[in-house]
Amino acid sequence: MEAKSPFKFLDAYTANDTDIFVGREVEEKKLFQQLRNTTLNLLYGMSGTGKTSLAQCGLAKFYDGADWHPFYIRRGNNINESLLKALKDTLVDIEDAAILDAYKLPELVYQVFITFSRPVYLIFDQFEELFTIASNNKEERESFFKTIQELQKQNLPCKIIIIIREEFLGELYEYEKFVPNLFDFRLRIEPMTVAKLKQVTTHTLNSFDVKVSQDNLIDTITQNLLDGKISSQLAFLQVYLDRLWQEAEYDNQQVTISDATVSKVGKIEAVLEKFLDNQLASIADKNDEKQKQLRLLLDRFVTEDGTKRPIAEDKLTAFEKTLVQQLESVRIIRKNEIYYELAHDTLAVIINNKRDAEQRLIKSLVQNLQTSYFFYKKENGGFLSEQSVALYDRFKNAIDDTLSHSEEKTAVFLFIENSRKENAKEKEELEKKNLRLRSLLTGVIVLIGIIIAVFVIAYLLVDEEKNNAENSLKKYNQTRANQLLIDAQTFLESKDTLLAKGKIKEAYTLDTNLVLKSELKWLLTSK
Incomplete structure (x- = not known):
């Protein structure tokens, strides 16, 4: 059929669709009642359950134009900058830009309120982007919640709605310390009966x-x-x-x-995938190379986790812009003020499921490279390991092609090469250190050998000296014993048997191996 389809397709319902938005009457009323009792509401549920439509269209049923001033805010490049810009853009024709730049969030909210005489509603859609696209930017998240904390302290006519996919709900607990009432009023959007x-x-x-x-x-x-x-x-x-x-x-x-x-x-589960394939085939017009280019381009719009990744228009080449505009015309891509993105998270899931193992590895390697570079730049140090550089070398062409779309591609490539040089330098220093250690170890071994040799020689010398001393003493004793025997013989001949016997005993004490003459032996044994 050539006429334009009247259905929303993957677009959310807006305030202009209140007549056709049905099925969420209970949730609409509950959200409205919660907002009457609190300044902050948490709206969560699975992807595709209609969270954005409930906030944009469901709430609009309860408010006339004068009852509220809603601001629908996405992260963009930075949630804090996007929030301030949304408020400033409303006042830019009324207030001097220099004055607006000096205002902090509470002051801007107050200026919007007194200018339009309507309560301000800050509706932060797809808040999970702070944990997917900006997963490394904890400072951005902390700054946001500190700002919300300060805003609530001012008791201004301002309501805040945070819309987030439920699988990212746990990421918010860390920031409850800044906003204690973060989970006090929350509403889960259930799948429809x-x-x-x-x-x-x-x-x-x-x-x-x-x-x-x-x-x-x-x-x-x-x-x-x-x-x-x-x-x-x-x-x-x-x-x-x-x-x-x-x-x-x-x-x-x-x-x-x-x-x-x-x-x-x-089958319904294949409808969207079939639609995507048909539209790509139609745009490519039987050109396989163009269809490959379209799929590679779409892959850039999906994070490693399989969620949407917005891409700013100025990050696209002229050729890519042409392709994106064609994808936009068939409702696969939609354009925001500053970026393009997939029309819905379900498209991101389909594209992610079509990735093969090598594509997933390349995505993971690119993410690791960018994360490592982020911390290198932030902490002014910390290069890639030799293994990481080796992985880059192995998949260089694919990684370079992916990084070629990054705004920091030149800096990342330089970071990789500097890491390579640093690794080579560290390896050379390690080899020198090992050489010094080997030399030192060799010296220690030689020294230990010398010490052992000295000890052995000293031991041998001491032992020899000891033997010499013992031999000398033995000879002395033998000589002394023989002399005593001569003295004993003399005393015996003089008939002085008592002295002769004493000399024999003394001689025998010095040398037990003495050989005594018969008369001396008789004298020694006599009483």
Whole structure:
């Protein structure tokens, strides 16, 4: 069908869609009531459950234009800068820019309030970007929550809504120390029940005068959504209805969805992937190289974690801008004030699932390189390891191609080469150190050898000296013993047996090996 589809596709509902936004009446009322009792509300749920639509469209049902002044704020390059810019842009035609630049957040909020006489609502959408795109920038997050803390202290007519995917909810606990009431008022957006899905489907089709050929087709469409186990129900429902509308029967301005239409569109879980493939094929026009370029470009819009990554327009080449504009025309890419991004997180999931193992590795390596460079720049030191440089060398072409789109590509490449030089320098110094250690060790071994040799020689000399001394003493004793025996013989001949016997005993004490003459032996043993 050539006419433009009336369905939201992957776009969120806005204040202009209050007539067609249904199925969240309970959540709308609860959020409105919570905001009456608090200055800060936390809105969370799974991707695709309609959190943004609830804040932009659901709340609008309760407020007239004079009742509130909503600001829908995304992170952009920095959440704090984006917040201040949103408020300043509202006042730029009223207040001098230099004066506005001097204002802090509470002062800007107050100026907006007194200028327009409406309470200010600061609605921070897709807040998980502070933990995906800016995962390394803790200073940005702390600055934001400190600013919110200061804003709440001023008791200004200002309400704050933080919208975040529930899997990132735990990341906020660290900042409760700055904003103690961060979790006091929170609302989880649950997936829709069967009854609610039927209500939304019926109301949406009726709003655009789309007929169904038989009543039970609404049940079939709803059941297809449930059978597909789609967590992003509202997002996929709008895509599904859009695809049904594209394939519907068209007769005399009347669009009718039939059983054949549902069969032709196929399973709902494949609808968005099929749509993406078809649009890329259409843009590429049978040019395989162009289709490859489109997929590589889309891959840049997805983080390593499989979430959306906004890219500023000035970061795209002229050729890439041409491709992006074509993707925008088929509702795959949407443009913000300063950047382009995928139309929905579900597209990011599909693109991420199509990555092969090497693509995931390249993404991881690039992220590690950028993280290492971030800390190197921040702490003025800390180069890549030799292993990291080796991995870069192995996948150099793919990494260079990915980094070529980075605004800091030149600095990162220089960081890699400086790391290589630093590693070579450290390796050379280590080798020199090892050489010195080896030389020192050799010297120590030689010295120990010398000391051992000295000890051995000294021991041998002492032992020899000891033996010499013992031999000398033995000879002396033997000589003395022989002399005593001569004296004993003399005394015996003089008939002085008592003295002779004493001399014999003394001689025998000095040398037990003495050989005595018979008469001397007799004298020694006599009483």
